Amino acid sequence: MDLPRFARPRGENGSSSSSPNLYVANCGPAVGISHRTVAAVFGDFGDVKGVHAADETGTRVIVCFSEESSARAALEALHGRPCPLLGGRTLHIRYSIIRPSISQLNDSVSVSLSASELNIPGLYLLHDFVTAKEEEELLLEVDARPWNNLAKRRVQHYGYEFCYxxxxYPPGVGLSPHIDTHSAFEGLIFSLSLAGPCIMEFRRYTEGTWHKCPSSIDLKMENSVNDSNYLRRAIYLPPRSMLLLSGEARYAWHHYIPHHKIDMVKDSAIRRGPRRVSFTFRKVRTDPCRCKFPHYCDSHR
Ligand SMILES: O=C(O)CCC(=O)C(=O)O
Ligand SMILES: [Fe+2]
Known part of the structure; x- marks a missing residue:
């Protein structure tokens, strides 16, 4: 999803900075109100140029009018009272402002549905890799075994030579950006998603220095120069899909599961399920990594 260049004003008094664009909270696709419906309701006050998601919650929108006077009329009529045409919801409306920085513009990235659309060499996504029945059986199997509680998610470890x-992940819980350590695991990483969906974001940093995560085997790139100095892509992982990271996707791109309860996928708000269970398959490496990506490789240091 590409966010519009407008944001919620800081401070309490939204009325001080009049504008043709309104920040409208408490309506949107996540509560069953489409952008088209919002446009129709606000259209009573003047020409609506567009309605956009204000952020990734699916419950806040930006309404852009052609004229500032239309925005003022809509704000005065609709702010702070139940709106019968929008399911009786009470809207909280302020004037919106132009987003101040490039980094805020990068808050969100459009989410691909397929690996070919994502276009990262070595990344593959197979939909319906297991059937719904197999999914149910796998979940029964893991739930019959003890879980290891981490701060925000639970894990189970299997095997040694072949490490699964x-x-x-409970709803809203993600995973911070990392590359699975080159020196610890070989070149293919598989991840089977079960029970609930999520999006996975990929980042390729152009410069920076390695930083070992405390309490984990992964490495993170700490970018000392500029946090926005990376390429970003994102893909939707539905339940029962199998993700394969190999080559450049495995060795040079960080992967990351944003901490969202709702993901925006092609203008639809998709709520994370009560939980997502992923089976991650990695093979333990027994010799130093000789990948073609020394900049991202701890065996090359
Ligand atoms: O949950 C997933 O699909 C990925 C997990 C992961 O990246 C990891 O455990 O290193
Ligand atoms: Fe990982």
Whole structure:
């Protein structure tokens, strides 16, 4: 999703900075109100140029009018009272402002539905890799075993020579950006998603220095120069899909699960399920990594 260049004003008094664009909270696709319906309701006050998601919650929108006077009329009529045409919801409306920085513009990235659309070499996504029945059986199997509680998610570890990991994420819980350590694991990483959906974001940093995560085997790139100095892509991982990271996708791109309860995928708000369980398969490496990506490789240091 590309966010419009408008944001919620800081401070309490939204009325001080009049504008043709309104920041409208408490309506949107996540509560069953489409952008088209919002446009129709606000259209009573003047020409609406567009309605956009204000952020990734699906409950806040930006309404852009052609004229400032239309925005003022809509704000005066609709702010702070139940709106019968929008399911009786009470709207909280302020004038919106132009987003001040490039980094805020990058808050969100459009989410691809397929690996070919994502276009990262070595990344593959197979939909319906297991059937719904197999999914149910796998979940029964893992739930019959003890879970290891981490701060925000639960894990199970299997094996040594061939190391599988199962992760359980409650709603809204993600994973911080990392590359699975080159020196610890070989070149293919598989991840089977079960139970609930999520999006996975990928980042390729152009410069920076390695930083070992406390309490984990992964490495993170700490970018000392400029946090926005990376390429960003994102893909939707539906339940029962299998993700394969190989080559450049595995060795040079960080992967990351944003901490959202709702993901915006092609203008639809998709709520994370009560939980997502992922089976992550990695093979333990027994010799130093000789990948073609020394900049991202701890065996090359
Ligand atoms: O949950 C997932 O699909 C990925 C997990 C992951 O990246 C990891 O455990 O290193
Ligand atoms: Fe990982």
């Amino acid at each position: 990991q199962v992760n359980e």
